[in-house]
Amino acid sequence: MIFALCLVFPLAWSFFLGDAAQTAYDEAIVLTAISGVLLWLMTRKKRRELQPRDGFLLVALVWTVLPAFATLPLMFYLPHLSFTDAYFETVSGLTTTGATVLTGLDALPPSINIWRTFLVWIGGMGVIVLAVAILPLLGVGGSQLYKAETPGPMKDTKLTPRIAETAKGLWLVYFMITIACILCYRLAGMNWLDAMMHAFSTMGLGGFSSHDASYAYWNSPAIEMVAVYFMLLAGMNFGTHFLAWRRWSFGPYARDPEAWLYLLVVCGSVFGVAYYLLANQTYPSFWTALRYAAFNVVSIATTTGFSNTDFNLWPIFAPVWMLFLCSFATCSGSTGGGIKMIRAELMARQAVREMTRIIHPRAVVPVKLGGAPVENNIIFAVLAFILMYNAAVIGMTMLLAASGLDIITAFSAVIACINNTGPGLNQVGPATTYAGLNTFQIWVCTAAMLLGRLELFTLLVVFTPGFWRK
DSSP states (O other), X not given: OHHHHHTHHHHHHXXXXXXXXXXXXXXXXXXXXXXXXXXXXXXXXXXXXXXHHHHHHHHHHHHHHHHHHHHHHHHHHOTTSOHHHHHHHHHHHHTTOOOOOOOOGGGXXXXXXXXXXXXXXXXXXXXXXXXXXXXXXXXXXXXHHHHHHSOSSOTTOOSSSSHHHHHHHHHHHHHHHHHHHHHHHHHHTOOHHHHHHHHHHHHTTOOOOSSTTGGGGTOOHHHHHXXXXXXXHHTSOHHHHHHHHHHTXXXXXXXXXXXXXXXXXXXXXXXXXXXXXXXXXXXXXXXXXXXHHHHHHHHHHTTOOOOSSOGGGSOTHXXXXXXXXTTTOSOTTSXXXXXXXXXXXXXXXXXXXHHHHHHSTTOOOOOEETTEEOOHHHHHHHHHHHHHHHHHHHHHHHHHHHTTOOHHHHHHHHHHHHTTOOOOSGGGSTTSOGGGSOHHHHHHHHHHHHHHHTTTHHHHGGGSHHHHOO
């Protein structure tokens, strides 16, 4: 029922702009609201304490069912669009992937593009975190949901004593930075409508645009600089932003074990790729190479997926390095995807500890993060996550290759979807869409997006026999 209210936002814009898509939203709102009311009527008399298992199931259902209702405006207005393609598009939005099967975006009604980018913004901080702030009002606690949805090994860290207050604080910071992003885009040269839509995509790190050419539509270094700055912000832990805002201090950034490593890796890669492009004579000057490297490296590394050129045509090392970055560069607690920088850092420190043990078998060498020792059970959980992540990438790549895709397209599509990045290489590069894939391939990519957004275990645990045993 709450999700039906979200559809009022594009409906209002449709009326305001007179873009003739109002009927699609009217029908979608009625169907979504009626479905919610029926579910409430069927279950309203049954109440019990929400258990962790219920939290995981509810998270999985929210992220798989809500995109089905989000397809309604697209399917009503674009009757030629199949459910498979529409579901892929809305899952891509809510998981902040930004992969699309639509073309002719410039000719679509503005409210359709507003709905697409608004889905990215909603999914950015997480529909579930929003629900955490609302569920206590209904008499249901949301702690289990927060643990199930919040990424990273530091799940139990609470920023405020009450979990609902934490969710509200995160959303407030998210909203404030989004407003700042809209204003900066407007000052840099976008109109108000484009500024709003691209701020939604930027803060959600989703990559949906209202133009087929993405940021090449403007060819503006100023607009690209704004995008780079806010993409970097959105790729950081919003818990850190929250603490910095609450204390009016930059101290939380200095103490964040991920933030500086994240900035070092991404900014170092920008200069490295720029020099590489210059050395391969892709661009005539270093400053031109730096401009295109900065925008596209930051965009892919933060799993946003914007582009201002077809980087698929660059020498192969550069785009492959960018896809490698999107696998781990963003921070936990950000709106980005991938395995997160904190897990990569823990694995690197664990590798160093194992090599130290080979030399000094009896030495006690704790793995530390931010000066504090990390418990072995967290390290084991991260190792299991990395194993499942690699298994999922290999398995789905093999499925796509077996279905007829070339190996570069198959691998890059899986990497781009499971890391919630969007564009890959070859047939799914930045200058093309996923429309060329067949139905089976689209569903594999859809599953990859959901697995990546729910960090594998949250979704996979629902399919284990033990989960359903009493």
